[in-house]
Amino acid sequence: MDQLQQNLRRCLDGKRFILVLDDVWSENCEWIELEDLLMGGEKGSKIIVTTRSEKVALIMGVTSLYHLKGLSEDDSWSLFKQLAFRRRQLAENPSLVTIGKEILKNCAGVPLAIRTVRNLLYLKDTEIEWLIVKEKLWEIDQDENHILPTLKVSYDYLASHLKPCFAYCSLFPKSCHIEKETLIKLWMAQWFVHSSGKDHDFEDIADEYFKDLLFRSFFRDVDEDENGYKSFKMHDLIHDLAQLVAGTEYFLVNTSVENMSERTYHVAFDSTSCSSSSWEVPASMLNARKIRTFFLPGKQGPGKRATQDALISSFTCLRTLDLHYSGIENVPSFVGKLKNLRYLDLSRNWLHFQNLYASCRTCRHLNSPIVMS
Structure with a gap:
């Protein structure tokens, strides 16, 4: 530096x-x-x-402050009409046009909100279906600068199996690139992916979950190659929504964990905010015995590692453990005792080659592959 x-x-x-x-x-x-x-x-x-x-x-001590407004009413309607009407005859239906313009008032000229509401209406062709969405939006009490309640309506309309998958994304820091393959494996480790028959592949089902959330504008900036989608990002407002619906069950640690609840099941440390030099094992985590996901903040010193190992070993319900770039050279002995563990990330560590066989034996009960790249 x-x-x-x-x-x-x-x-x-x-x-x-x-x-x-x-x-x-x-x-x-x-x-x-x-x-x-x-x-x-x-x-x-x-x-x-x-x-x-x-x-x-x-x-930041700015000398000139400019408050940017949303899209104008005409521009908002132009974007909405382009996105919401699948067929021209729908756009010429005066009843749908009237309802659509009333719905737009809740979007405050924010393009993201307009796109999100569009996803609620895109497959709906009748006046009754549009009125239901309008009534749902008009129940919201919000000011023009706070668009989250409008975005939450799109979450409320999600299928039940997609809601925990979306909430799980709140564990990733804002603006970070999320690997789709990794996210799918994390969903599977938490048993969020359900198969309707013996012949269905869980990864294929999870891939459909991902595409559904992508279509509904929860994901953006998707990177692709010849094999399909690789990674993506979340708009900051959508990330705020994920944290809102995640409630106390999910906790992304930025600088403190004083508000962590005993009902917290999934914990991740934002490495951009929690420096390894200052991070300490929070006392509040000693009460959260039912943690199922634990992502460490990064490299730790030997002294802190001993304390953190003792803490993690008490999480008997742990299903996902991320130890990447934690500075370990040997797989901790407590890993073999985590009987519910289904996903273990050991990547970016200088693991000794002689320990690899022992690592695989220690984690033989895992139902998902060990990440060791």
Whole structure:
């Protein structure tokens, strides 16, 4: 990091620059450290910050604050009409047009909300079906700057088997790329994927779950290759929705876990917020004995690792354990005692080759492959 800082100062020293920090949401004070590195630029240099939180803007000390509005009524209707009507004759139905314009009032000109509502209406062709959606939306009490309640309606309409799959995505940090294959295996490890017959392959069924959520605009920025979908991201608003519906059962740790409930079943540490140097085993986790998912924050020192091993060994209901990049050289002995474990990630560790056979024997009860790349 020291060398990177020196290079940055050398690049900016005496030069005019423009820096865009897009979609900033963290309310921590890391900005102060970055600000010091940018002071060598020539007068007239500019920094543009985009954020959905006015508190973030105030923390960053912006000199000019611009509140962006949503799409105009005409532009909103143009986008809605393009997305919601499958056939031209539907777009010419005056009753559907009237209902559609009333529905748009709940979208506050936000394109994401318009696309999400579109998914509720796309396969509905009758006036009664559109009225049901409209009544559902009009029950919402929200201001124009808070679109989450409207987005939640799309979650409420999800099939029951898709709801836990979507909520599970709340364990990933905002704006991160999520590997589709990994997510599918995690769903399977938690028994979220259900087969209607003996001949159905669980991974194929999970793949259909993924495509269904993708069609409904819960996922975006999908990377593909000749074999299909590889990875994706979630819009920050959709991530907020996932955390909203996840409730106390899912917990993404940013800086503290004081609000962790005894009913928390799935825990992940955001490595971008929880530094390995300051992370400590939280006392509140000692009461959460029914944890089924545990993602570690990253590399830990030997002292902390001993404490964390003792903690994890108490999670007798654990189904998913992520130890990637944790600095281990041997598979912890407690892993063999986790009888419900179905997914174990040991990747990015310098495991000794002589330990690989022992690792496989220790984890022989796993019903999913061990990630050891």
